Each structure stands twice: as C-alpha cells, then as structure tokens.
Amino acid sequence: MLNHPLPRIDKDEKLRKLLLHYCRFKEGTIWSDNLNKHKIACIDVTDKDSVKKVFRRAKTKLSVQDPPYNFIAFSEKRNDDFISWCKKWVETNIEISDDNSSFYFWLGADQINHFEPFAEFILLLKDTGLTSRSFITMRNQRGYGTQKNWMAIRQELLFYIKGKPKFNIKAEYTDIPKVLKGYYKEVGGTVTENTERSKSEFIRAGNVWIDIQQVFYRMEENVNGCYAQKPLKAIMRIIQASSSKKNLVTDFFAHSGTTLIASEILGRRCFTFDNDPVFCEITLRRLENFRKNKKTGWQNSNPFYDEIINDKKILNHLKKNYNITYSREKK
Numbered sequence: 001m002l003n004h005p006l007p008r009i010d011k012d013e014k015l016r017k018l019l020l021h022y023c024r025f026k027e028g029t030i031w032s033d034n035l036n037k038h039k040i041a042c043i044d045v046t047d048k049d050s051v052k053k054v055f056r057r058a059k060t061k062l063s064v065q066d067p068p069y070n071f072i073a074f075s076e077k078r079n080d081d082f083i084s085w086c087k088k089w090v091e092t093n094i095e096i097s098d099d100n101s102s103f104y105f106w107l108g109a110d111q112i113n114h115f116e117p118f119a120e121f122i123l124l125l126k127d128t129g130l131t132s133r134s135f136i137t138m139r140n141q142r143g144y145g146t147q148k149n150w151m152a153i154r155q156e157l158l159f160y161i162k163g164k165p166k167f168n169i170k171a172e173y174t175d176i177p178k179v180l181k182g183y184y185k186e187v188g189g190t191v192t193e194n195t196e197r198s199k200s201e202f203i204r205a206g207n208v209w210i211d212i213q214q215v216f217y218r219m220e221e222n223v224n225g226c227y228a229q230k231p232l233k234a235i236m237r238i239i240q241a242s243s244s245k246k247n248l249v250t251d252f253f254a255h256s257g258t259t260l261i262a263s264e265i266l267g268r269r270c271f272t273f274d275n276d277p278v279f280c281e282i283t284l285r286r287l288e289n290f291r292k293n294k295k296t297g298w299q300n301s302n303p304f305y306d307e308i309i310n311d312k313k314i315l316n317h318l319k320k321n322y323n324i325t326y327s328r329e330k331k
C-alpha cells in the first residue's frame, strides 16, 4: 500500500496556502464538465445569487447536504449563528429544487450541549414547508467518549421531501443476507415465516444503517487531507433511493466530492460547491482520477502527490511538522 498521507488541510493554514498554488479554482470559479454535464463551483452557498448563477433555470431532484455542522469543525460559530447561517442556504436549496424533490441533511448533535444544533435545525425545517419523511441513523465504527458515557457512534441523517418525489424501495436493501427465521404469519390459510413472504433474500436498511464502513486509510475511496468524508456507499444508497438516471443531484458542501463521484457512477448529473478552492480542486481531481484509473480515492496516497513529490517547501513542511516523508512511486 502506498504511504503518502496528508494531514487535515483545514487545520494547517500553511499547507493550505502551499496547495492553493496547484488549484485551478479561486473564489467564483465555475467548472463545467463536457462529458456528463456536472458542475463544480467555488462559491459561498449562503450567497443566493452565486448559487442561482450556476443553476440558471435547472432544478434539482435531490439534495444531499453535509454542512460543517459539528462542534469540532464549526467551533467558531455559536448555535444561533449556525442556525441563521443554515437558514440562508436551506432557503436557496428549496428554491433551486424541483416541485417533486428529495432532501437529505447530515447533522451532528452535541451530546454534552443539549444535542445542539439538532433540535433547532428540525425547527428551522418545520417553517420551510418541506415534509419530514425519516430520521436515519448511520452507525460509525469509530466513536468518542467511551470512559464515562456511551460511545458516540451515531451519524444523524434527516430525509425531507417537497411535493411527491419518487422513492425506489429496492435501493433500500442491504447486502446482509436474511438468516434469522421467524415472524410466523398466516397467509391464505398457510403458516409462513418471514423469508418465505419476503421479496428479497437480504435485509432492509430501514432507518438504521449498520452495514456501512466508515472511511479510513485502508479503503480505496479514502481521500487524505479531508476531515469529513462520507462513505460512498451511504451516498449511493441515497441517490438510488431518491433519484432516477440522468436526474440532477446537488451537494452544496463538496469537500472530498463524494456526491459527485456517486453521481458519476450512477449516471446522474451533479452540481456541487465548496467555498474553499482546495476542496473544489480535490473534488475535480477525484472525478478525473476515477475516469482515468477507475479508483474512487487514493487510499493512503493523496490527490496532490505528483506535485508534492517535486515541491521542496511542502516536503520540508510535512517532515518538520508531522515527520512525514514521501518516497517516489514506481510507475
């Protein structure tokens, strides 16, 4: 396995500035894809005009939103500020959505602070006219707080709709085989058990997802340098359940570009944004790498390896601050 790690870019301003040099994005850049008509734009999504400029008259069928919600990533914003900030992009999100469309919001809940901002965010959505459909919990493998509390391993995911969008029930099945028999029920005079009655030999995901591996450095999809990457399998499940081929899917907070990659794999079109040029660049590189090498990420290498290996300033910075050294890849 290659070993070219990259520390969290958002936590290291010097590294961020050094990488900016290799980015094709700056504030306001809109990249349009000739092949599958995706777009990546470096904008602040609370600026409605910038978002609308990208959409023009297009409307999205599905939004997958993963804002920098948690108290670690968002430490500088207080809860009220966070909610007012959310209000701005949520309103825009609804405006650029089709009359029959679906919305998924990943959110955090700070267990030592009255589960902020979860309740306030739900109240915000209550005033928007969207209809609530499900509160999904995804189980993480790694957690925190194991000594004096239950280990926090939950990822909250809210599902809302506008109008009456399609929901594809088949996408809701996991790859876990049904092994337990039981739940006997009489059907047409014969007693049957659940596997006989069921349409699938696999169990349904339902609103508790236990079958998705959290991203870590041994997985192909890993994107080093990113701090909040969602598993591709989770985003693919959402896209398959709540959109159809060629539909437009939107993600306001691209980061490592997971929704874009999932859309590319599943034949959807995706418009995605990030206000940080470095994360826009990573999103574009992830798409290019997928098209060229059929890889969904870099495992324990990283998107900037080719430049870093020839850049003494970055190599010195990584050695001095993290004791990271790179060796040349054999081509």
Ligand SMILES: C[S@@+](CC[C@H](N)C(=O)[O-])C[C@H]1O[C@@H](n2cnc3c(N)ncnc32)[C@H](O)[C@@H]1O
Pocket (backbone or CB within 6 Å): 043, 044, 045, 046, 066, 067, 068, 069, 226, 228, 229, 230, 231, 252, 253, 254, 255, 256, 257, 258, 259, 273, 274, 275, 276, 279
């Ligand atoms: C939690 S991460 C999203 C992770 C993503 N779902 C993934 O799988 O990689 C949030 C991202 O939102 C971006 N962001 C923060 N504020 C923003 C804003 N006002 N407009 C656009 N993007 C923003 C951050 O730079 C960060 O990359």
